[in-house]
Amino acid sequence: MNRRFTIAVALVAAAAMAVTGCSSKASKGNKVAGGNGTLAANAPKVTIMVGGLSKQIYLPYMLTKQLGYYDKSGVNVSLIDEPAGGDATQNMIAGQVQGVGGFYDHNIALQALGKSSESVVSMLQIPGEVELCRSDLKGKIKSPADWSGKSLGITDTGSSTDFLTQYLATKNGVDPSKTTRRGVGAGPTFIAAMKQKAIDCGMTTEPTVSQVLSDNTGFILLDMRTAAGSRQALGGTYPATSLYMTTAYVNGHRDVVQKLVNAYVSTLKWIQGHNGSEIADKMPADYYAGVGKAAYAKALDSEKGIFNPTGIMPPDGPKTCLSVLSAFNDKVKGKTIDLSKTYTDEFVKGAVPIS
Numbered sequence: 026m027n028r029r030f031t032i033a034v035a036l037v038a039a040a041a042m043a044v045t046g047c048s049s050k051a052s053k054g055n056k057v058a059g060g061n062g063t064l065a066a067n068a069p070k071v072t073i074m075v076g077g078l079s080k081q082i083y084l085p086y087m088l089t090k091q092l093g094y095y096d097k098s099g100v101n102v103s104l105i106d107e108p109a110g111g112d113a114t115q116n117m118i119a120g121q122v123q124g125v126g127g128f129y130d131h132n133i134a135l136q137a138l139g140k141s142s143e144s145v146v147s148m149l150q151i152p153g154e155v156e157l158c159r160s161d162l163k164g165k166i167k168s169p170a171d172w173s174g175k176s177l178g179i180t181d182t183g184s185s186t187d188f189l190t191q192y193l194a195t196k197n198g199v200d201p202s203k204t205t206r207r208g209v210g211a212g213p214t215f216i217a218a219m220k221q222k223a224i225d226c227g228m229t230t231e232p233t234v235s236q237v238l239s240d241n242t243g244f245i246l247l248d249m250r251t252a253a254g255s256r257q258a259l260g261g262t263y264p265a266t267s268l269y270m271t272t273a274y275v276n277g278h279r280d281v282v283q284k285l286v287n288a289y290v291s292t293l294k295w296i297q298g299h300n301g302s303e304i305a306d307k308m309p310a311d312y313y314a315g316v317g318k319a320a321y322a323k324a325l326d327s328e329k330g331i332f333n334p335t336g337i338m339p340p341d342g343p344k345t346c347l348s349v350l351s352a353f354n355d356k357v358k359g360k361t362i363d364l365s366k367t368y369t370d371e372f373v374k375g376a377v378p379i380s
Contacts, residue, residue: 057090057104069281070101073268074113075126076184077211078106079312081231081325082153082266084304085292085332086126091307092295094288097379100281112181117142123274124285128152128185129267130346132367137357143275144267144368146286146336148293151255152265153331154189155234157243158226159219166226166246169197172204178218178227181208185265186228191353193247193258201353212315219243231324232316239320250328261345264338265331272366286372290336291379297334301325336373343367
């Protein structure tokens with residue numbers, strides 16, 4: 026399995042990034058300050074690594090900055106963009122960052138490895154992921170049952186798109202080892218991989234989905250931007266984006282965690298009261314440069330239901346995530362997992378809204 030997308034299409038992708046005007050904010054490992062310079066000098070500092078800041082599924086992280094809620098909550102946040110959630114998780118375990126903006130399921134995988142982390146706020150009720158296949162394969166690939174021998178695009182090895190891709194293959198009778206999973210990221214690199222036929226199908230999110238569909242590069246095989254689509258694909262509610270941290274950090278910095286959760290719960294509430302255009306107005310221009318602001322806003326309106334309005338973990342979500350991981354992951358399969366230790370609603374229930 027290729028861990029990184031290293032063939033010629035990467036050069037095409039690099040050129041695409043230049044054309045679309047993506048700024049350094051969307052580059053791997055780049056820090057984006059979270060405050061607006063109005064914080065007290067002794068405000069606690071927190072670094073959060075997000076598995077793709079410009080993806081709409083991770084929109085609350087930058088939107089919270091744009092709304093000024095980090096400052097109002099009294100916490101100095103630096104956001105680091107990392108294309109893949111698996112890498113972000115490893116950075117958290119290594120102590121390089123205090124928190125991760127990624128899918129909740131990583132906490133289950135970590136517990137299976139003997140490590141303790143927990144989600145402190147749930148931001149997405151469903152994955153918001155879409156499985157796209159190349160348009161020239163329409164009629165030839167009708168479901169994941171047709172994936173044997175195919176090349177499948179994921180964000181990167183160990184990411185949640187990797188988890189979900191392996192599950193969908195297994196569920197549909199295809200051994201994941203009979204596929205080739207390629208880490209192609211999102212945005213220009215994903216699109217270039219599809220256009221150069223380096224991947225047959227791939228899992229991605231908005232705004233990349235809209236870009237692929239707009240010029241008929243690909244078609245939708247599975248759509249997990251709706252509750253019904255997620256249940257059909259995954260068998261239940263699959264909570265996705267969350268802020269998770271090591272249990273040791275949460276227990277040792279409860280006041281800081283509460284400030285962060287105050288900010289994110291307020292942002293989730295703000296999202297519910299505004300439409301796609303109003304949300305897009307708050308986002309950096311390079312976040313929608315590839316697809317255009319109007320299409321970015323339209324995509325937000327169509328998938329607004331992915332965002333968790335309360336921040337509370339969906340009650341049946343953790344069980345679904347465990348079931349998915351247990352289906353293919355030998356490190357999780359057969360293990361006794363205490364789901365109650367993989368998340369907490371305490372901080373969300375104690376959140377003080379920011380105006």
